[in-house]
Amino acid sequence: MALLLALVGACGEAGSSDSAESVGEAGAAGEVGVATGAEGSTLLVYTVSYPLAYFAERIGGERVRVEFPAPRDVDPAFWSPGPETVVAYQRTDLILLNGAGYASWTDRVSLPSSRLVATAAGMADRYVVVEDAVTHSHGPAGEHAHGTIAFTTWLDPTMAVEQARTIRDAFARARPQHEEAFDEGFAELERDLLDLDGRLSEIVAADSARALLASHPVYQYLAARYDLGMRSVHFEPDEPPSPAMWRDLRGILEEHPARWMLWEAEPLPATASQLRELGVESVVFSPAGNRPDDGDYLSVMEANVRRLATAYGDTPER
Amino acid sequence: MKQVVYVAWRYLAYHRWKTITLVGAITLIVYLPIGLRVLVDQSSRQLTARADATPLLIGAKGSPLELVLNTLYFGSDHPALTRYSEAMRVTESGLGTPIPMYVRFRARGHPIVGTTLDYFDFRGLEVAAGRNLAMLGECVLGSRAAEALGAGPGDNVVSSTESVFDIAGVYPLKMRVVGVLDFADSADDDAIFVDVKTAWVIQGLVHGHQDLNRPEAAAGVLGREGNRVIANASVVQYNEITEENLESFHFHGDLSDYPLTAVLAVPPDQKASALLQGRYQSDEDLAQIVTPVAVMEDLLGTILTVERFVVAGAVIVGLATLATAALVFLLSLRLRRRERLTLFKIGGSRLAVASVMASEVVVVLASGALLAAGLTLLTSRFGSLAIRALLRT
Numbered sequence: 001m002a003l004l005l006a007l008v009g010a011c012g013e014a015g016s017s018d019s020a021e022s023v024g025e026a027g028a029a030g031e032v033g034v035a036t037g038a039e040g041s042t043l044l045v046y047t048v049s050y051p052l053a054y055f056a057e058r059i060g061g062e063r064v065r066v067e068f069p070a071p072r073d074v075d076p077a078f079w080s081p082g083p084e085t086v087v088a089y090q091r092t093d094l095i096l097l098n099g100a101g102y103a104s105w106t107d108r109v110s111l112p113s114s115r116l117v118a119t120a121a122g123m124a125d126r127y128v129v130v131e132d133a134v135t136h137s138h139g140p141a142g143e144h145a146h147g148t149i150a151f152t153t154w155l156d157p158t159m160a161v162e163q164a165r166t167i168r169d170a171f172a173r174a175r176p177q178h179e180e181a182f183d184e185g186f187a188e189l190e191r192d193l194l195d196l197d198g199r200l201s202e203i204v205a206a207d208s209a210r211a212l213l214a215s216h217p218v219y220q221y222l223a224a225r226y227d228l229g230m231r232s233v234h235f236e237p238d239e240p241p242s243p244a245m246w247r248d249l250r251g252i253l254e255e256h257p258a259r260w261m262l263w264e265a266e267p268l269p270a271t272a273s274q275l276r277e278l279g280v281e282s283v284v285f286s287p288a289g290n291r292p293d294d295g296d297y298l299s300v301m302e303a304n305v306r307r308l309a310t311a312y313g314d315t316p317e318r
Numbered sequence: 319m320k321q322v323v324y325v326a327w328r329y330l331a332y333h334r335w336k337t338i339t340l341v342g343a344i345t346l347i348v349y350l351p352i353g354l355r356v357l358v359d360q361s362s363r364q365l366t367a368r369a370d371a372t373p374l375l376i377g378a379k380g381s382p383l384e385l386v387l388n389t390l391y392f393g394s395d396h397p398a399l400t401r402y403s404e405a406m407r408v409t410e411s412g413l414g415t416p417i418p419m420y421v422r423f424r425a426r427g428h429p430i431v432g433t434t435l436d437y438f439d440f441r442g443l444e445v446a447a448g449r450n451l452a453m454l455g456e457c458v459l460g461s462r463a464a465e466a467l468g469a470g471p472g473d474n475v476v477s478s479t480e481s482v483f484d485i486a487g488v489y490p491l492k493m494r495v496v497g498v499l500d501f502a503d504s505a506d507d508d509a510i511f512v513d514v515k516t517a518w519v520i521q522g523l524v525h526g527h528q529d530l531n532r533p534e535a536a537a538g539v540l541g542r543e544g545n546r547v548i549a550n551a552s553v554v555q556y557n558e559i560t561e562e563n564l565e566s567f568h569f570h571g572d573l574s575d576y577p578l579t580a581v582l583a584v585p586p587d588q589k590a591s592a593l594l595q596g597r598y599q600s601d602e603d604l605a606q607i608v609t610p611v612a613v614m615e616d617l618l619g620t621i622l623t624v625e626r627f628v629v630a631g632a633v634i635v636g637l638a639t640l641a642t643a644a645l646v647f648l649l650s651l652r653l654r655r656r657e658r659l660t661l662f663k664i665g666g667s668r669l670a671v672a673s674v675m676a677s678e679v680v681v682v683l684a685s686g687a688l689l690a691a692g693l694t695l696l697t698s699r700f701g702s703l704a705i706r707a708l709l710r711t
Contacts, residue, residue: 083449086453105565107515107568107569108454108564108567109452109453110435110450110451110456110513111435112434112436113415113434114415114436114439
């Protein structure tokens with residue numbers, strides 16, 4: 001009987017060690033949402049847009065490695081990465097999303113939600129809904145697919161500041177030992193962005209009721225911020241507009257007598273010439289959607305400000 | 319002493335069937351309650367191990383047990399559905415990381431687990447072949463699921479319809495296998511993992527079809543109201559997601575209303591866990607938060623109560639059996655009176671004769687006890703394997 005009791009006791013211990021292995025195995029996996037790099041290592045960040053990459057670089061400096069994998073010759077708003085690029089996104093420490101429906105490809109891929117940073121999530125009340133977007137539903141009573149929300153939030157410097165602030169906070173959570181450096185980087189960026197905002201406000205204040213045209217519906221946040229009287233058409237800078245498009249434009253001009261049209265890039269000379277015949281001059285205001293060949297987001301926006309100043313000064317400049 | 323044991327042994331060997339019967343009875347009397355205790359102990363550890371590793375579960379109000387069994391063990395009955403807004407609620411609280419779970423559909427008997435990449439990190443699941451989920455419509459197989467389905471990276475798996483009679487319901491989706499997981503020795507081995515959005519595609523909440531603005535899709539248009547195009551039922555929805563049609567997939571309605579079976583919440587520490595649990599105490603809340611280990615302990619408490627009755631019954635039967643064995647021995651002593659007299663007459667002392675009788679009893683009892691100990695050792699070593707096999711069926 002004593003031998004039997006000793007054996008039962010031994011069985012109990014063996015059972016405990018078996019269960020400890022299975023609990024330990026599961027327990028070791030219990031942490032979620034921890035940045036993949038060691039605390040002292042460079043923070044690896046992927047972004048879905050160039051402006052976010054710029055903000056991250058300005059804030060993070062050498063403590064952050066920023067990647068924006070969209071090709072330079074593609075509009076990032078309509079770019080979709082392949083599986084290999086998605087896997088690269090999955091392996092980073094942080095993924096910076098713009099929000100406002102930008103990069104809709106993120107709805108169709110698997111990304112670790114614990115590492116996503118929705119930079120514009122706190123500004124949903126400032127999103128601009130595109131009124132004339134075509135939506136659809138299945139059946140008269142079906143839920144509709146959402147209409148388009150304008151996504152170029154970075155064209156409003158004050159919204160860009162908030163996005164940068166969210167990035168700064170995310171960096172500080174991931175690498176708290178560098179919080180001071182991130183604060184400094186953010187402060188400098190904020191100064192530059194608010195300076196842009198101040199200059200744009202001054203320019204527009206000179207003629208706040210001025211009617212403007214947009215070659216493409218990408219300037220909604222610029223228009224909302226500075227209360228611009230802007231109407232959009234769908235002209236492409238590198239394609240001649242069709243006769244129907246010119247007809248529509250003439251119709252718009254009758255009720256909205258604009259003298260300047262904002263373009264994402266230099267329009268075709270023929271298009272610019274035809275616009276001039278209608279009394280409309282062209283000015284380039286680049287949305288800074290992708291990395292420029294020369295300069296960066298800030299230099300692109302400063303050039304935009306100078307050209308807009310020219311437009312408001314009524315001196316045509318190409 | 320040797321002679322006494324020898325004589326006792328020869329007697330027992332001569333009456334082998336009686337000896338085997340007595341030894342078998344003693345073995346069962348000793349092994350049954352102890353073996354049962356060991357099995358129950360191992361079962362409870364197996365069942366609670368996974369619950370122990372899962373901090374909190376959030377789901378619709380209802381049966382906590384159903385919520386836990388569906389989320390941890392992918393049981394075929396899913397609980398009442400909750401909404402994606404519960405996952406957003408956890409994120410907004412800042413008190414933990416939410417891992418959405420949608421365990422509703424199956425493919426050839428294997429559960430399709432809709433979740434996010436965070437689940438794999440949380441459970442420590444590694445990819446053994448291929449890669450993890452990246453694109454909508456992909457799936458990753460648990461090791462046993464891959465073996466049973468005979469599928470690996472590059473193959474396809476088709477989801478099953480929910481009900482044969484619901485012809486307007488969930489359509490099968492052909493999913494591309496991109497990876498197979500390492501053996502995890504858990505319910506994850508039998509599962510087919512998809513992104514939660516792919517699970518919504520299976521349900522039809524997310525779908526892809528022709529662009530209704532294009533002329534070739536005119537037959538699918540019921541009407542137009544301003545900027546809204548109303549599609550009719552003839553619009554063909556894709557039942558396979560490919561590179562060519564991926565971008566056509568879209569959501570209808572508000573993401574926060576999309577269904578989930580549960581949200582697995584991972585708080586960073588005990589304080590956050592307590593705070594998060596505190597937020598679900600209102601009677602008006604449509605959601606509940608449960609601690610899986612507490613739910614499993616409640617279940618095991620019921621099993622242990624039953625076990626106590628079984629053990630009590632086994633003890634009573636054992637006592638009765640011992641009494642019967644004692645009666646058999648006493649009767650056999652009476653029947654062997656002439657044998658004992660013969661031993662005495664050929665020179666055996668009273669002590670020697672008594673020792674022979676006592677040795678027979680000791681040998682039978684010791685054999686039974688040793689066999690019971692052996693069976694108990696085997697149970698403790700291999701019982702967990704049997705339990706895991708039973709839990710899988």
